[in-house]
Every structure is written in C-alpha cells, then in structure tokens.
Amino acid sequence: MKQSTRRRLAYGSNATLVTVMVLGALVLLYVLADLYRVRWDLSEGASNTLAPETLEKLRLLDADGEKVTITAFTHQAGKEDTFFKDRAVRDLLREVGENSRVVEWRQVDFDRERLTAEKLGVREYGRIVIQRGSDRVDIRDREQFRRVGKGQDRRTEFVGEAALARGLAQLMTPSRRVLYVLTGHGELDPEEHGPNGLSELVADLDRERYDVETLDLLRTDREGELPTVPEDAAAVFVARPKAALSPNEEDALLAWIGRGGGVLFAVDAGVPAPALLDRLGVTVADGVALQPEMQVPYTDRPIPVLLPHPITNDLREDKLAVILAHPAPLVLADPVPTGLRATTLLRTTRGGWIELGGRLEGGMAVYEPGIDVQGPVDLAVAIEALPGRGLVRATKPAARIVVVGDGDAFTNALVADGPGNARFAVNAVHWLAREDRRLGVLGSVGRATEVRRLALTRPELGMVRAISLGLMPLVVVLVGAGVWLARRGR
Amino acid sequence: MSQAWAIFKKEMRVYFVSPLAYVFLGVFLFLAGLFFYMGISMTGEASLRVMLGNLSVSLMFMLPLLTMRHFAEERRSGTFELMMTAPVPLWALLAGKWAASLALCLVLLAGTGIFPLVLAYYGDPDWGVIATSYLGLVLTCAAFVSAGLFSSSLTDEPVAAGLIGVILLLPFWLAGNAADMVDSPTLREGMRHLALLTHVEPFTRGVIDSAHVAWFVLFSFAFLFLTWRSVESRRWR
Numbered sequence: 001m002k003q004s005t006r007r008r009l010a011y012g013s014n015a016t017l018v019t020v021m022v023l024g025a026l027v028l029l030y031v032l033a034d035l036y037r038v039r040w041d042l043s044e045g046a047s048n049t050l051a052p053e054t055l056e057k058l059r060l061l062d063a064d065g066e067k068v069t070i071t072a073f074t075h076q077a078g079k080e081d082t083f084f085k086d087r088a089v090r091d092l093l094r095e096v097g098e099n100s101r102v103v104e105w106r107q108v109d110f111d112r113e114r115l116t117a118e119k120l121g122v123r124e125y126g127r128i129v130i131q132r133g134s135d136r137v138d139i140r141d142r143e144q145f146r147r148v149g150k151g152q153d154r155r156t157e158f159v160g161e162a163a164l165a166r167g168l169a170q171l172m173t174p175s176r177r178v179l180y181v182l183t184g185h186g187e188l189d190p191e192e193h194g195p196n197g198l199s200e201l202v203a204d205l206d207r208e209r210y211d212v213e214t215l216d217l218l219r220t221d222r223e224g225e226l227p228t229v230p231e232d233a234a235a236v237f238v239a240r241p242k243a244a245l246s247p248n249e250e251d252a253l254l255a256w257i258g259r260g261g262g263v264l265f266a267v268d269a270g271v272p273a274p275a276l277l278d279r280l281g282v283t284v285a286d287g288v289a290l291q292p293e294m295q296v297p298y299t300d301r302p303i304p305v306l307l308p309h310p311i312t313n314d315l316r317e318d319k320l321a322v323i324l325a326h327p328a329p330l331v332l333a334d335p336v337p338t339g340l341r342a343t344t345l346l347r348t349t350r351g352g353w354i355e356l357g358g359r360l361e362g363g364m365a366v367y368e369p370g371i372d373v374q375g376p377v378d379l380a381v382a383i384e385a386l387p388g389r390g391l392v393r394a395t396k397p398a399a400r401i402v403v404v405g406d407g408d409a410f411t412n413a414l415v416a417d418g419p420g421n422a423r424f425a426v427n428a429v430h431w432l433a434r435e436d437r438r439l440g441v442l443g444s445v446g447r448a449t450e451v452r453r454l455a456l457t458r459p460e461l462g463m464v465r466a467i468s469l470g471l472m473p474l475v476v477v478l479v480g481a482g483v484w485l486a487r488r489g490r
Numbered sequence: 491m492s493q494a495w496a497i498f499k500k501e502m503r504v505y506f507v508s509p510l511a512y513v514f515l516g517v518f519l520f521l522a523g524l525f526f527y528m529g530i531s532m533t534g535e536a537s538l539r540v541m542l543g544n545l546s547v548s549l550m551f552m553l554p555l556l557t558m559r560h561f562a563e564e565r566r567s568g569t570f571e572l573m574m575t576a577p578v579p580l581w582a583l584l585a586g587k588w589a590a591s592l593a594l595c596l597v598l599l600a601g602t603g604i605f606p607l608v609l610a611y612y613g614d615p616d617w618g619v620i621a622t623s624y625l626g627l628v629l630t631c632a633a634f635v636s637a638g639l640f641s642s643s644l645t646d647e648p649v650a651a652g653l654i655g656v657i658l659l660l661p662f663w664l665a666g667n668a669a670d671m672v673d674s675p676t677l678r679e680g681m682r683h684l685a686l687l688t689h690v691e692p693f694t695r696g697v698i699d700s701a702h703v704a705w706f707v708l709f710s711f712a713f714l715f716l717t718w719r720s721v722e723s724r725r726w727r
Contacts, residue, residue, distance in 0.1 A: 011723075019719050026708045033704035034683070042618035043696030083533045091695055106670070452536040454613040461531060464608055468523030472604065473516045480512020487507055 047449045050095050053314070054165040058100040060172060061132075068132045068171065070096070070105040070164075073117060075126040075141065081156045084451045085126065085145060088158040096164065128160075130167045137167040146448075157448040170209050177234035179205060179429055180215035182249075186242030188266070188407055190214065195413035198239065204415075204422050205429060210234060217249040228252050234433035235262035235400075240407025244272040254279070257385060260396035262432025266407040269328040279391070280383050281333035281340050282403050289329040289377040289405065290365055291352035295417070299364045300326045304346040304379050306420075310439050311382060311402070311427040312345050320420030322346060325413075327406035329354045330378045339389025345402070346380035353377065380404040382431070402428045493578045497586025498593070501560075505594055514556060515598055521548050522602045536613030538605060539694045542623045545602075546630045546690045549595075550663055553631065554655025556594065557638030560587050561721065562651040574724065584718055588635055595631035599624060619696035626693025629706035630686070634659060636713035643720040662686040 041049045050058075061068055072089050075082045086107065093105040108116050110125050120129050126141030144160035181190050181198070190198045190212045202212045215236060220227045226248055229236055236256060238245075245253075253263060254276055267273045273284035288300065295301040303321045306312040315322065324346070336342045352375030353367040360366070367374065383401040388394030408414050415421045430439050456464070505511040522545055529540030564570040573583065609615040641655035642648070666685030672678045682688050689702040 015719055015723060019716070022715055023712060026712050030683075030701075030704055030708050033708075034701040037699055037701040039700070040698045041696060042622050042698065044616045044618060048692075048695050048697050084535065087539075094691070104675075451534070452614055452616065454530055454534055454536045454609065456530070456534075456612050460612065464530065464612075465527050467608070468526050468605065469520065472523060472601065473520040476512055476519055476601070477516040480509050480516065483507065483512065484509045 048091065048095060050099060051161060051165070054096070054161055054168075055099060057165055057168045057172070058096065058103065061103065061168060062101050064172075065102060066132055068100070068103045068130065068168070070103060070128060070130050071116065071120060072105065072107045072128045073110040073122055073124075073126060074107060075110075077111065081145075081451060084156065085141075085158070088449060089126075089128065089144065089160060092158075092160050092164065128164070128167070130164075130171060132171045135171050137170045139163045139167050148448075148450075155450050155453070157450045159448045166207060170207070176209045176211050177433060178230070178232050179210045179212050179235055179237055179433075180229065180233050181212060181237045181239055182241065182245075183214045183216050184218045184249075185245065188239040188411060190239075193412065196408075196411050198410060198412070200412045200415040201410050201422065201425050204426050208426055208430070210429060210433075212237075217252045218246060226252065229256035229261060233261065234435075235264060235429055237264045237429075238266065238274060239264075239410065240266045240268050240271065241274070242271050245274050245276075250274060250276045254391070257399040257401065258392055258396070260387065260392055260399050262400040262434070263402075264428055264432055265401065265403045266410055267328050267403065267405055268407045269326055269405075273328075277403060279337070280385070280401055280403070281336045281342060282381060282383070283331045283333070284405065285329040285331050285354060285373075287329060287354040287356040287373070288365075289324075289327045289348055289352060289375070289379055290355045290367075291348040291375070291377075293349055293351075295323050298325070302327065302348055302352065302379075304348055305376075307344050307347060309343050309345050309382055310436060311424065311431050314427070314439065315420045315423055318420075320423060321418065322409065322420040322424045323414055323418035324379060324406040325408040327379050327409075329373075330381055330403060330405045332378060332381060337390075339386045339391060341384040341386065341398075343382045344378045344380070345382050346378070346404070348375045348377045348379065350376055379406065382428075397434070400432050400434070402432060404428075491582075493582040494585040494589070497578065497583055498590045501587055501590030502593060505590065510556075511594060511597075514552070514594075515601060518548075518552065518598045519601050521545070522605070526602075526605045526608075530609075536609040536615040538609070538615070538620055538623055541602075541605065542627060542694050543687075543690070546627060546686070547663060549627075549630060549634055550659045550686070551656055553591075553595070553634040554638040554641055554659065555652045557587075557591050557635055558642050558648040558652035558655060560591070560639055561642040561717075562645055562648040565646045566648070570724075574721075580718060580722060584639070584714055584721070588632075588639055588714060591635040591638070592628075592632055595635065596628065599627055599631070616696060619694070622693045622696050622698055625698065626690050629693075629703065630690060633706050633709040633713070636710040636717070640713045640717040640720060643717045659686075 041047070070093055072093055075085045090107050093107065096103055097105050110117055117123070122129060124141070126144070128139040128144070130137045130139070139160070143163040144158065146157050146159055147154060148157050149155050181187065188196065188198050190202045193199045205212055215229065217227045229252060233256070236253065238253070253274075257263060265274060265277065267284050269288045277284065289302065290300065291302045293303055295303055301323055303323055306316045306322065308316065332342050332344070354373035354375065354377055355365045356372050358365070358368040358371045381403050383403070385391040385399040385401065387396050387398055392399045409418065409421055410425050415425070427439050430436070522541060525541040525544040526538070529538065533540065561570065564573060606615060606620050637658050638655045641658055642651040644654055645651050662684060663686050665681045666687045669678045669681035669685060672681060689705045692699050692702055
C-alpha cells in the first residue's frame, strides 16, 4: 500500500471515528435534554399549560399503566370557527400526550377517514372518543365549546380541558355505580325536569358513571324480611323527605352505616328531619339560617362560606359559590359523640343568624337579639363514623355521612343558579362512595380559550392583501434593482 | 474572533451588493405575505400561526439556496485554496459564514415584522405567542443554515449543493407525517423526535421547551461539526 493511501486511510478512519463519537454524544445530549426538560408557557394566561387536576388524572392513568387512546374527529369544514376548534382540540391533546406515557392521541379528519368513524360508531363532527381497554367515554362538541357573549360580542370558547379531565376520570372508574335515592316520603324526584326536580344532578352523576335509582325501604317483596340498602349501593341519598322516616327505614339506614356505607341527607327548614341524625351528633334546629350576604334579588338565599374538606377544596380553589335557599340551621353536638369525626362544610358568614321570627326591614328579615340566635350557623356537615366505635362494625371501613340543611341546593333551579352547586353535590357523592381520587372531576371549566378575532372589513382586508402581497416585496425588489444598477454604473 | 468578524463582514457585503439577497428577500416576503393573508382570511384570527408554520417549511427549501455558494462557489472560483492557506482558523471561517447567513435570515424575518403590527392594529394578538414563534423561526434558520453549509462543503457545484441541502433536510420534514403511518410505537416515537415540525410547533403556541431548544442547538452544532470535518478533510484527501 502506498504511503499516501495509508496516510489517507489513517486520517479517514480517525475522522470517521471522531465524527461518529461526536454525533453519538450529541444524540445522548438530546436524550438527556428530553428527559430533563424545562418548559415556559409564554402565551397569555399560560393557556397551553394543563390544569393541576388534569395533570393529576394523567398521573393516575400513568400509574395504572394501561394504554389510553384518544381519537378526536375534526369539525365540519367551512363552518364558523372550525379552524379554531380543530386547533384548540389538537393543542390540548398534544399537551395531554406530552404529559403522559400511556395516552396516545390522533386527530382524524371526519370527512376523509369515514372508516375510522364507522368503526367507532361516530356519526357527528367534533366528537372525541377516549378508550381504555374495553371502556370508552365520548365527549361531544357541545361539551368542548360554548358560546358566550351577546350580539357582536358573541364568541366561541374552548372549555375542552375540563371535559377531557372528566372523561379521563370516568375511565378510572371501571364500572358504573348506583346512587339510591330514598322514596316514599315526598322526596325530591330524580326524574323530575322542572325547577324542583333532580334531573340536572342525575345528568351530572350519569357523566360521572353513577346510575341513580330509587330505593323503597318501606315495602319488601320478601315476607318476614325487612328491606335493606342493596349491596351495590355507592351511597344513599335521603333527598328532603317531607315526612318522618319509619323506625324500620331508620334501622335499615343505620345498618347500612354500620356496614361502612355512605348517606347524603338533605333536610329543609320546616320539614321533619330523620331521627337518626341525633345519633350522628347533628340536630336540625328550628328556624331558617340567614346572613346579610344573599344571592340578589332573593332574601333567603345565602351564599355560605366553604370550609376546608375534600368535598369543598376544589370549590374553594376555584372560588365557586354554592347557593342555598331557605336553609335549615344545623347544630353539631358538642362534644361530638364518641367514634364520630365531624367537619363543617358550609357555614354562614360571621353576620349569619338563625331567624326565628320578628320584624322585616324592607321585606328582608333582620337579626333581632332576644328573638333570633346569633351565628355563624352551620349549613352542611361531613361526618365519619369510625369502625368499632359504636355505629360501624370493627371489620368495616369508616362510614361517611353528609348532612346538608337544604334540599333545594340539589334541585334543577339551584344547580342552574349556583355556580358550585353541581360540583358540591357530585363531590359529596364521590366522597360518600369513597371515590376520593375523583373528587373535583367536574373540574373547573378552567381557562376558557377563545378566538382572538380580527375586526377587518372587506376593504381593509383588501388593503392588507395589497400590502402583504404587493407593496412589501415590490419595495425590496426596487431597492435591489437600485443597488444593482448603482454597482453596474461604477 | 476578529477573524470570524472579518469573514462575517465579507459575506454580508457579498450578499448585499449582489442582487441575490434582494431577490431572496422579495420572494421570501411574498411567500410570507401570502401565508399571512391566507391565515387571516381563513381563520379571521389575530394570529401568525398559519404564516409562521408554513414559513418554517418554506425555509427548508429556500435556505440551502442561500448557503449553497459558501464553499461550493469558493472552490469553483479557485478561492478555496487561498482561503485554506490564509491565517484564518477553520472555526472562524465557519462561524463567520454561518453567522452571516443567519444574519441575512434575521433580516428576512425582520421584514415580516409588519404583520404583527397589522394584527395589533386590527385585533389583540397574543404577544407572548408571537415572540416565541419568532424565536422558533430563528432557531429553525440557524439549523437550516448549518445544514446548508454542510451541503455546500460537499460539492463544487453551487446548484448541486443547494439540491443536496434540500434533500438533506427533507427527511426531517417528512418524518413527522411518516411517523403516523408506522405501527411500531418505538419507531414512531423516534421519528417524531426526528421531525422538524414536532420541535417547531410548541414555539408557535407560545411554549419554550428546553428539549426543543436543545434539538435545534444540537442540530446546528452537528451540521457545523460535519462541515468542519468535510472542509478539513480536503487537507488530507
């Protein structure tokens, strides 16, 4: 071999080796940078950053390790805001994908990929399908977007993150559970769609994978056997009975509590409260709880203070108000009976009182010392009955009970009026059903992102076209021609 | 450093006394204007996302044409040997040429500065998003200029160098779309990491992610290193 060839071979091998090593080191550096990434979201309101609740749900999904597939179908081309809608969904899913190891997503053109749509049984634009194993949750377009404002200010807002977080939370509950609503005493009706019905709450619970069924503890079809709360119950809802419960019914509920079950009691001023509340250390006092701060224009709708508890924590964080109507005052036994742990959830403000009668000022009740009882007044309490300490068997978990001094708070009228009523109710059911990790799943609507519209008339758009397509390139070409001619002339 | 600065000044002079920079700037601004107009007429939004997304792809085809003459032309005109024997370190040569091309890119991008102003006049754009979008474009330019320099160092023909540059960059564009067609999750993930748009897209949303910044920096460094090896190899080949 010639010396020059040998020299080239030596240099070449050395250069190749060094190049491969350097490129390898660069790849390694990138892998490290990808593993330990730092991120800044400079968009207004950090609109690309997922809410802590969504991240928490993704963390739980990652911990489970089962793959989650999200298929988002595009919106109808040519419609207003289609571009914004598709992009908002894509941006959200991209963030979700980046924050999870188990979530795989793709956006599918509904018009072009009809086969995928047919496979998933999707017949409408804009639907998001979340699948995990054999479970599936669908999110419709109207759950992702809402129209706000009036007249010229009317615009579309994207609230899909909350909907997606809710969908992910639903997937974490493998099967549907049943909330039994006691009947037979004139309770609020789960099927009633009017202002006094519970249909809105039932719809919210349905999205959270709870079936709502009625429970009759007065009758039994088995001779000699007393009715009991079914084993499949997630919790029992005693929704403002207008008549007293029979001793058998109270026994059935106590037996359920003894098995570590959960019960939500909604009571109202002026209607008989279940006697078993005494055993839980709660008394429903006479009168109505009022406070100076009311929902305008009502004179009996206090907006109570939310106190820390898993049921209320996310409402407190999101500053969502719960509205009550004509609530009954609750009084916790002092001290609380042995084996019970009680926490106040809702309380009137410091100026609150128990109204027992007296004069009105401008149509509004006022606190009158000597007649009324000074507050603050408890309006909702959460109780845990510890196992082996009287009420609950030692082998069972602590029973959970929530008592709310207002049945109206759960009705369609107040669920619509009270920004936090639905979430309070759903959180209460989750807590009673021991679905603690799903607390707050209704999620804040979060940062709603909206289209930043340009206010351009047709002539203005024409002017923009002329500037961007004609004027600017022309100026540059003319300057270039000038330079070229000047150089040529030298 | 002064040697790199001298090379930088010489390259900038070459750009701006020849019609090349102006033709390039004119074409670039026309395309930018087209994408801008398309974006606002399509979406009605005070946003540059459509324009900036499309521009990053256009740059993939345009920048190799800007850098193609750096080494190829020098070799063809016989000034390469002169340059290699001059008392200028190779790194200064590379840095000067790379910085000059990047500076021209900045001039190109500055030309699009009127578009955010139009948006601000008729709407309320998100300035954070606009700032990060431009940062993304600058990083894209830096990366593409490096690749263009490398392609220019491979051949004596400027046009061939331009073509090689485009061919070099194409896989980084196609990898993103191809990834969706791949069944293997590992391969799909790998291709997504390779894809240019994966790394550009967060910038267009207002997000600065250190991993994506690192991708562009390392991409630029890799091609500058390859250029250095390629030019240096002329000494012993």
